[in-house]
Amino acid sequence: MREPDHLEVVDGTSDRFDRFVTEVEPPLRRALVAAYGADVGREAAADALAWAWENFDRLRAMTNPGGYLYRVGQSSTRRGRRDRRRTELRVVDGAQEDRLPVEPALAEALARLTPSQRAAVLLIDGWGVTLQEAADTMGARVSTVRTHRRRALDKLRIDLGVDP
Amino acid sequence: MNDDLTRRLRDAAAALDDAVEPVTAEAARGRAPARGPSRRPMLIGAAVALAVVAVGGLLVLNRDDSASVDILPVGTTSTTSTTTTSTTSSTTTAPATPPVDTTGLPDEGFAVTNGDGLMHLYDGAGTFLAETTIPDGPDNDSWMTLDSRTGLLVDTERPAALDVPAGCTSAAVGRDGGRWAICDEGRTIRVYSGDVVSMTVPTPAPDPDWTSDTLGRWRWVDPSGPVLALWGGECEVPTTFLVQDGAIIDAPGVALLSAVLAPGNDWWEAPATKPLATDGADLIIEVLPGLCSSETVAPGVYLVDDEPVLLVPYDDVAQRATWWVRGCAECGNRLEDAIVTALADLGLAGCCGEPSHGGPNARAGATVDGQGIFIWADAHADARTSHGTGPRLPSPDGSARDRIAVVSSSNPSGLGETIVTFSCSTDTFSLGGGDVDTMVGLADELIPRLGCGLTSPVLVEDAADDRLEVMAEWLATHFTPAGFGPRWEAEPAVVEQAVSARLDAGFIVEIDVILLDALFEDVEIPDATRYEQDGFVAGIGEVDGITVATFTCDDYVVSLASDEPIRTDLGTVLTSMAEGLGRSIPCEIGEPVIG
Numbered sequence: 001m002r003e004p005d006h007l008e009v010v011d012g013t014s015d016r017f018d019r020f021v022t023e024v025e026p027p028l029r030r031a032l033v034a035a036y037g038a039d040v041g042r043e044a045a046a047d048a049l050a051w052a053w054e055n056f057d058r059l060r061a062m063t064n065p066g067g068y069l070y071r072v073g074q075s076s077t078r079r080g081r082r083d084r085r086r087t088e089l090r091v092v093d094g095a096q097e098d099r100l101p102v103e104p105a106l107a108e109a110l111a112r113l114t115p116s117q118r119a120a121v122l123l124i125d126g127w128g129v130t131l132q133e134a135a136d137t138m139g140a141r142v143s144t145v146r147t148h149r150r151r152a153l154d155k156l157r158i159d160l161g162v163d164p
Numbered sequence: 165m166n167d168d169l170t171r172r173l174r175d176a177a178a179a180l181d182d183a184v185e186p187v188t189a190e191a192a193r194g195r196a197p198a199r200g201p202s203r204r205p206m207l208i209g210a211a212v213a214l215a216v217v218a219v220g221g222l223l224v225l226n227r228d229d230s231a232s233v234d235i236l237p238v239g240t241t242s243t244t245s246t247t248t249t250s251t252t253s254s255t256t257t258a259p260a261t262p263p264v265d266t267t268g269l270p271d272e273g274f275a276v277t278n279g280d281g282l283m284h285l286y287d288g289a290g291t292f293l294a295e296t297t298i299p300d301g302p303d304n305d306s307w308m309t310l311d312s313r314t315g316l317l318v319d320t321e322r323p324a325a326l327d328v329p330a331g332c333t334s335a336a337v338g339r340d341g342g343r344w345a346i347c348d349e350g351r352t353i354r355v356y357s358g359d360v361v362s363m364t365v366p367t368p369a370p371d372p373d374w375t376s377d378t379l380g381r382w383r384w385v386d387p388s389g390p391v392l393a394l395w396g397g398e399c400e401v402p403t404t405f406l407v408q409d410g411a412i413i414d415a416p417g418v419a420l421l422s423a424v425l426a427p428g429n430d431w432w433e434a435p436a437t438k439p440l441a442t443d444g445a446d447l448i449i450e451v452l453p454g455l456c457s458s459e460t461v462a463p464g465v466y467l468v469d470d471e472p473v474l475l476v477p478y479d480d481v482a483q484r485a486t487w488w489v490r491g492c493a494e495c496g497n498r499l500e501d502a503i504v505t506a507l508a509d510l511g512l513a514g515c516c517g518e519p520s521h522g523g524p525n526a527r528a529g530a531t532v533d534g535q536g537i538f539i540w541a542d543a544h545a546d547a548r549t550s551h552g553t554g555p556r557l558p559s560p561d562g563s564a565r566d567r568i569a570v571v572s573s574s575n576p577s578g579l580g581e582t583i584v585t586f587s588c589s590t591d592t593f594s595l596g597g598g599d600v601d602t603m604v605g606l607a608d609e610l611i612p613r614l615g616c617g618l619t620s621p622v623l624v625e626d627a628a629d630d631r632l633e634v635m636a637e638w639l640a641t642h643f644t645p646a647g648f649g650p651r652w653e654a655e656p657a658v659v660e661q662a663v664s665a666r667l668d669a670g671f672i673v674e675i676d677v678i679l680l681d682a683l684f685e686d687v688e689i690p691d692a693t694r695y696e697q698d699g700f701v702a703g704i705g706e707v708d709g710i711t712v713a714t715f716t717c718d719d720y721v722v723s724l725a726s727d728e729p730i731r732t733d734l735g736t737v738l739t740s741m742a743e744g745l746g747r748s749i750p751c752e753i754g755e756p757v758i759g
Contacts, residue, residue: 014193021189030177033184042184049192055536057597101183102176110176114484125170126177153169162169 017056021049024066027129027137032073034122035115038101044073067139109159113152120145121152263315264294272489274448274465275308275317276476283317285310285488288448290467290475308488317488329356338387350381353393353407363410368395448475448487499526499541499591506613507539532606535598539610542592588614638748673726673741689714692756695739702742703756706730713738716754717746 028048033041048069052059059065100107110118116138123134124145131149135142156162264285273287277298285293299308299317309318328335332347332354343356353365367382385393391407405412449466464477465485476485503526507514512530526541584603585594588611595603689712692705702715711730714723722745724738746753 017193018189021187021192025187029184029187030180033180038180038184042187046187046191046195049187049189050195053189053192053195060597100176100180102179103172106172106176122173122177122180126173126180128174128177156169160169160172 013056017053020052020056020059020065024052024069025049027123027127027133028066028069028073030127031070031119031123031134031137034100034126035074035119041073048073064136064139067136070137070139105160106156109156112159113155114148116140116148117152117155120148121156124149125153264296264310264317266310266315266490269293269310269490272487274485275488276465276478276485277483278480284476286465286476288467290465290473308486310488310490329354329359334384336385336387338391342387344385344387344391346382346385350383353382353385365393365407365410365412368405368412499543500528502526502614503528503539503541503593503610506610509613510609529597530606532598533602535602537598537603537606538596539606540594540596542594586611638745673724673738693735694756695742697743700743700746700753701756702739702746704730704735704739704742711735711738713742714756715742715746716756717749718751718754722746 025045029042029045032044032048035041036044051072052065052069059068100110102110110122113121119138120134123129123137124131129137131142131146134149135145138145269285270287273285273293275283275285277283281298282295283298284295287293296317310316311318329343329345329347332345333349335343335345335356338344338355342362345354345356346352347354351367354361355363355365365382365385381395383394385391385407393405393407393412395405463483465475467473467475504514507528507530510530512532515529515531515536525543527538528540529536529538531537582600583594583596584600584607585592586607587593593607593610593614595607598606689703689705689707692703695702695704695713700715702713704711704713706712706729709729710725710727711734712723712725713735714721716722722742724742724745726734726738728734
């Protein structure tokens with residue numbers, strides 16, 4: 001037996017992870033930023049993708065790895081792994097302290113939604129993804145996301161004085 | 165939707181894209197601990213053991229069959245594994261939600277968040293029971309399980325039928341197992357026993373001219389207790405009915421509440437609406453600020469009896485109520501129960517599963533030898549349903565294992581995966597995410613604890629010719645699948661049967677085996693080089709910048725192609741693969757069809 005002279009040994013895990021991130025990162029980041037704000041949401045997305053790299057083999061067995069990572073990101077925000085920085089959307093005494101970096105009136109209205117409602121309405125009506133894609137991204141059922149979105153739109157219409 | 169709101173949301177999305185930098189793969193790797201991804205020995209072995217055998221030019225992958233695997237209980241250390249001695253408990257994360265003392269607690273109740281990350285548990289009469297933190301998990305706003313064994317609150321989804329019948333928009337599972345579905349755009353509620361409609365609930369106000377634009381329709385049906393259903397249109401007075409023996413009855417108190425509240429709020433869409441089990445007519449509802457007009461009542465949780473009683477008022481806009489039930493959070497159905505019980509019997513730490521969401525299948529996992537192994541089960545399905553038809557890989561020596569199949573699978577992302585699967589009674593169980601030896605070892609330990617009869621997994625469906633199966637297995641055994649692995653393809657319009665593969669041999673090789681007498685255009689290789697050794701004959705050359713090797717084997721034409729111009733090493737590998745494939749089955753090697 002002889003060693004091959006020209007066959008490069010290729011594991012390919014790193015390349016596969018690169019491709020995986022290219023596909024999964026945009027919707028994951030957008031959903032988490034919509035739900036938890038620019039800073040915390042991006043940190044959560046970074047945490048989730050770091051977890052993905054650590055557990056890449058586990059992710060391969062999942063039918064919806066993106067949805068699972070959204071939940072990992074949610075856990076990250078809840079567990080306060082980071083230095084408990086102030087969330088952008090925290091509500092103090094009924095007044096919004098920090099807001100999403102969007103037009104003030106809309107930011108204020110978005111701050112009154114739940115994280116899931118913000119994620120649903122921004123994914124579908126902001127970034128234009130389908131209901132099914134949003135459900136996959138959020139790791140939730142279509143009916144759940146549909147409800148989040150409908151409630152979000154209803155509240156936004158009222159808060160912004162927009163006719164249905 | 166209003167164009168102005170749409171535009172503002174799109175602008176907001178664009179602004180967020182501008183304000184937030186993407187997370188790169190490199191950054192994710194840098195953020196993770198230095199350990200990096202766990203690697204499966206088989207894949208690594210496939211790469212490092214790739215070698216060309218000089219004699220006969222056969223390409224061989226040496227698998228490491230030396231490792232024997234013990235299934236270890238939590239906290240013990242492997243003494244036989246050749247790869248790791250880590251303890252399984254080290255990978256188990258402490259629960260984020262502190263346990264609740266479940267002693268004396270009722271079977272169900274509601275819980276209210278207070279905006280500070282805490283959650284208060286109440287019984288159905290509004291009596292405070294306990295305080296805990298909001299459970300980690302999906303934020304589905306609908307349902308939680310208080311695990312009687314662990315005292316942990318777990319976010320789960322309201323039991324629902326995953327299979328929504330055709331023509332229906334939603335379905336929920338009743339306590340008798342039937343599916344209650346809202347169908348015909350809300351015009352009817354049907355009850356399904358299996359696929360058969362066993363009952364149709366009449367509408368409260370039959371309208372012969374009913375159209376999809378008619379305001380009234382069934383909004384929801386909740387059959388998890390006494391069956392309650394709500395009829396109404398948006399911003400109209402809704403009416404809740406009790407469904408008994410196929411008839412609808414006005415639910416006492418609910419109509420009164422409707423009169424008090426409507427049309428000032430959307431209580432009838434509140435996610436926490438849930439009937440009490442103690443009285444068929446009582447209802448606990450959550451009232452949120454109104455949507456349809458400026459009128460509203462105090463938000464909070466109400467008990468609806470003869471008149472509405474405010475049980476827990478809300479003083480924070482972030483407060484939300486969720487119904488909870490006592491139960492087993494990790495064993496939501498028959499298969500989950502079987503897996504979790506078996507893992508507990510083995511003393512293995514659970515990991516990496518997902519809730520069943522009320523469906524019939526299970527997704528669980530266990531930490532074995534430091535590896536997080538996914539275990540999933542498909543109810544009433546054979547392995548073809550779970551993994552498609554395809555070749556079986558040889559199981560490791562010394563295991564049981566004629567009933568355990570190792571298959572090469574892939575998911576829509578194209579990430580190849582080696583999966584261990586077995587069929588038990590009418591269900592198929594599968595393991596993934598670990599190395600093959602560990603997964604087969606775990607399967608061996610699980611099978612006698614699942615309480616089901618082992619049956620042969622059905623993987624290759626009606627292979628008309630055993631030679632195809634042998635070739636497919638040879639390919640799957642000797643090479644790492646690239647993207648979609650070796651699989652059967654049945655394209656009756658073109659060929660009766662064929663096997664195709666996309667393999668990683670250091671470079672990508674596309675392989676097709678098809679019948680010679682099928683509708684097949686011969687491989688034409690101008691200036692092909694004839695390769696002959698010990699009776700094996702193949703032709704190799706370049707066609708349109710692609711290197712192709714081809715041979716005939718009885719009535720099959722086999723072609724191996726790599727999307728690269730011909731060069732010496734590439735030619736050597738392709739002819740080696742061709743010869744190995746040709747010798748893997750007893751067939752007569754004929755003259756290659758090379759134009």
